[in-house]
Amino acid sequence: MHQRILLVEDERGLVRTLTDCLSGEGYVVETALDGEAGARMAAEENFDLLVLDVMLPKKNGFDLLRDLRQQGIATPAIMLTARGQVIDKILGLKLGADDYLTKPFDMGELLARIEAILRRATSTDQPISETFSFGDIRIDFPRAEVTRAGQPVELAAREYNLLRYFIENREKVLSRDKLLDEVWGYDAMPVTRTVDVHVGLLRQKLEPNPRQPRYFLTVHGLGYKFVG
Ligand code: CA
Secondary structure (H helix, E strand, C coil), X not given: CCCEEEEECCCHHHHHHHHHHHXXXXXXXXXXXXXXXXXXXXXXXXXXXXXXXXXXXXXXXHHXXXXXXXXXXXXXXXXXXXXXXXXXXXXXXXXXXXXXXXXXXXXXXXXXHHHHHHHHHHHHXXXXXXXXXXXXXXXECCCCEEEECCEECCCCHHHHHHHHHHHHCCCCEECHHHHHHHHHCCXXXXXXXXXXXXXXXXXXXXXXXXXXXXXXXXXXXXXXXXXX
């Protein structure tokens, strides 16, 4: 799936350069040359990311972003600001911009920021769904039910909470300390071995072959990572 970017920028030369560059990277790019047109498009269509100039005709980038956020539109945004506009940066972050780039900027830098934001956006959006599946395992979060090939799997509360935390943070390396803090809480006995035991239990119950985990991976020296 091609990700869609809305570029709101009034410098036509920059619009052309950015459009070429982003399209070349496989993004679908729509453009608006003033703030009002940008606001309308951002509200009416689905975009994965907004690239907003601050100084725009009709409606500036800050007002545009604030209006969108007030309408509950949470599309991630990168703002483009002129050199030295430090106040702008603070204001924009308050309004819910995800990142900033000062003009003139390096195209590689912009691409790196865009990738980082889109990656973040996708990984935080996923847990909102009410069910999650990997392999033949299916988890129904509202019911707190786990099935394997359609058959119920009995998980203790702690195992279920650990599983849920893994899923919410999938693809991330999680240290034993982090897992203890997040799943067991600060009042827990600070025994990192506890984590190993519970990961072992999840593997026993949920992995096709617990001796060769496919989903609950050990990251040597760092902790664990769930991939699914
Ligand atoms: Ca401008």
